[in-house]
Amino acid sequence: MDLRLDGIHHSYGSTEVLSGISLDIPAGQIVCLVGPSGCGKSTLLRFVGGLEQPTGGAVLQVGTPPAGCLNPLTYVFQDFALLPWRSVRGNIAFALAPHRLPRAEEEAIITDVLARTKLSDFADALPKQISGGMKQRVAIARALAVRPAVMLMDEPLSALDSQTRELLMDDLVTLWTRAPFTAVYVTHNLSEAVRLGHKIVVLSRRPGKIREVVDIDTPLSERRHGDPALEAAEARLWGLMRDEAAAADAELLHV
Amino acid sequence: MSDPEKNDPPINRQITPQSAANTPSSPAMTPVRFRGGGFAPAPVRGVGILVFVLLIGGAEWGTRAGFITALTLPRPSDVFATLVELYRSGLLAEHMIPSLTRLIVGSLMGISIGVSVGVLIGLSSWFRAGLVPLVAALFPIPKIALLPLFVIWFGIDEGSKYALIAFGTFTPTVVATYGAVDNVDRTWVRMAQSFDHRWWSIVRGVILPAALPGILSGLRISLAIGIILLVAAEMLGAEYGIGAYILEAGSLYDLERLFAGVVILSALGVTVSFAIGLIERRVLRWRS
Numbered sequence: 001m002d003l004r005l006d007g008i009h010h011s012y013g014s015t016e017v018l019s020g021i022s023l024d025i026p027a028g029q030i031v032c033l034v035g036p037s038g039c040g041k042s043t044l045l046r047f048v049g050g051l052e053q054p055t056g057g058a059v060l061q062v063g064t065p066p067a068g069c070l071n072p073l074t075y076v077f078q079d080f081a082l083l084p085w086r087s088v089r090g091n092i093a094f095a096l097a098p099h100r101l102p103r104a105e106e107e108a109i110i111t112d113v114l115a116r117t118k119l120s121d122f123a124d125a126l127p128k129q130i131s132g133g134m135k136q137r138v139a140i141a142r143a144l145a146v147r148p149a150v151m152l153m154d155e156p157l158s159a160l161d162s163q164t165r166e167l168l169m170d171d172l173v174t175l176w177t178r179a180p181f182t183a184v185y186v187t188h189n190l191s192e193a194v195r196l197g198h199k200i201v202v203l204s205r206r207p208g209k210i211r212e213v214v215d216i217d218t219p220l221s222e223r224r225h226g227d228p229a230l231e232a233a234e235a236r237l238w239g240l241m242r243d244e245a246a247a248a249d250a251e252l253l254h255v
Numbered sequence: 256m257s258d259p260e261k262n263d264p265p266i267n268r269q270i271t272p273q274s275a276a277n278t279p280s281s282p283a284m285t286p287v288r289f290r291g292g293g294f295a296p297a298p299v300r301g302v303g304i305l306v307f308v309l310l311i312g313g314a315e316w317g318t319r320a321g322f323i324t325a326l327t328l329p330r331p332s333d334v335f336a337t338l339v340e341l342y343r344s345g346l347l348a349e350h351m352i353p354s355l356t357r358l359i360v361g362s363l364m365g366i367s368i369g370v371s372v373g374v375l376i377g378l379s380s381w382f383r384a385g386l387v388p389l390v391a392a393l394f395p396i397p398k399i400a401l402l403p404l405f406v407i408w409f410g411i412d413e414g415s416k417y418a419l420i421a422f423g424t425f426t427p428t429v430v431a432t433y434g435a436v437d438n439v440d441r442t443w444v445r446m447a448q449s450f451d452h453r454w455w456s457i458v459r460g461v462i463l464p465a466a467l468p469g470i471l472s473g474l475r476i477s478l479a480i481g482i483i484l485l486v487a488a489e490m491l492g493a494e495y496g497i498g499a500y501i502l503e504a505g506s507l508y509d510l511e512r513l514f515a516g517v518v519i520l521s522a523l524g525v526t527v528s529f530a531i532g533l534i535e536r537r538v539l540r541w542r543s
């Protein structure tokens with residue numbers, strides 16, 4: 001299943017936030033969205049998953065979700081959004097609950113995703129008992145449990161320290177290499193974008209428009225630190241972003 | 256409380272030149288002034304009981320020594336004897352059972368309706384717009400003033416007492432509940448929606464558990480008000496019940512029995528508060 005964003009416009013009151021966004025998200029690829037703060041990345045992601053409606057344009061599903069997919073459009077949130085009164089297992093079960101699966105199947109899914117995210121030993125821990133990196137792995141496990149067609153990730157690693165972020169990026173690459181998933185991945189961090197993105201979409205400052213789409217052809221599993229192609233891509237992205245970010249910053253001062 | 260003297264930071268207590276004599280030319284060394292700490296009361300065992308013991312012991316001593324006349328304050332040991340007698344004669348159960356039934360039935364009604372209405376106010380624009388002013392109007396009414404009305408509506412027997420307690424516990428429960436619902440982090444709601452949970456499932460699975468701490472602390476207030484109204488209702492018309500017992504003792508100026516009744520009420524209040532504390536500790540273990 002592909003996704004197509006068709007001429008998305010949006011205004012909050014008199015503030016135009018997004019303007020004329022058209023984009024294809026092909027199956028099996030990770031599309032990174034980068035752009036200056038406040039340019040509407042999170043808003044766009046909420047449109048893609050149907051949590052909010054744009055004032056103009058539409059988000060279209062092209063084709064049908066693959067068989068066995070429970071929740072085609074699944075979010076991973078920046079602040080994890082784990083329910084603190086439920087255990088790790090309980091949080092994953094919460095995502096499965098609306099689908100009323102047979103008990104045994106639900107158990108099997110939970111065991112499987114816990115193993116894939118290396119959380120099997122923490123199934124009964126409460127969120128307050130585990131570290132930030134582990135919390136985000138739980139959130140990723142929860143997203144994997146509903147077998148999404150597209151994962152919608154809003155700065156999933158921003159709340160974590162840089163070492164944990166590196167480890168989790170490796171985990172994401174491993175997960176993707178084993179079973180390629182489709183994702184829209186919002187980030188501020190350009191090195192994250194060049195590490196994980198097949199396609200990097202640079203948005204301009206508010207109102208967000210697509211400034212440029214950068215494709216990176218190196219396979220995910222072969223991307224290493226210090227790879228010249230990646231560094232060149234990152235430098236190019238930074239060049240695009242710098243002016244926008246500086247302009248956005250100056251605008252904030254005038255408000 | 257911590258001792259202010261002890262906590263006072265040593266300001267600018269310099270290490271004298273002699274003590275730093277081995278490095279003659281080095282500048283004076285001052286320990287960094289401590290300015291953290293405090294604002295974190297820790298549980299102190301036994302102090303609560305000590306306060307009771309001191310007060311009661313003082314009263315006992317005063318009445319025995321004659322500082323306090325029997326008309327001012329009954330002797331605690333006499334009050335205790337009255338309580339024992341009350342228990343032996345079976346009158347205690349006869350008064351407690353109807354009182355507890357009224358309290359439980361009335362407050363269960365008030366709390367369950369209160370929580371439901373509170374959740375609706377917290378989640379629906381229409382209920383909020385329509386009911387918040389109404390609740391604000393009902394809250395300050397001394398509910399006991401409405402007892403005659405309730406007697407007409409629900410009868411002189413148990414009905415009016417249930418209604419009075421239910422009404423009295425309803426308003427604080429509503430206010431506590433919708434305040435707690437307002438404070439529920441909406442990212443959890445969006446998360447639940449993103450996994451296709453429906454309205455009722457979100458209320459049950461996210462809103463209620465997240466609002467539970469606020470609802471429980473509201474419950475402490477609601478139940479204390481419930482006890483007050485229970486006694487008031489029983490004073491105005493009941494054969495049995497703690498309120499009736501106290502009223503009867505009061506009109507005879509039988510201070511021992513009056514105090515025995517008051518002790519029972521206090522014990523009831525402490526028990527309720529303790530029970531809520533236990534529930535909080537059990538169901539709110541997830542909080543850090």
Ligand SMILES: Nc1ncnc2c1ncn2[C@@H]1O[C@H](COP(=O)(O)OP(=O)(O)OP(=O)(O)O)[C@@H](O)[C@H]1O
Binds near residue numbers: 012017038040
């Ligand atoms: N519910 C809302 N009502 C009004 N304005 C909003 C709302 N949500 C977002 N905005 C505004 O829309 C703009 C885009 O917000 P959005 O959160 O999508 O930006 P972002 O690109 O995700 O920023 P960041 O990089 O800081 O996360 C901002 O100016 C924000 O103030």
Ligand SMILES: [Mg+2]
Binds near residue numbers: 043
């Ligand atoms: Mg954002």
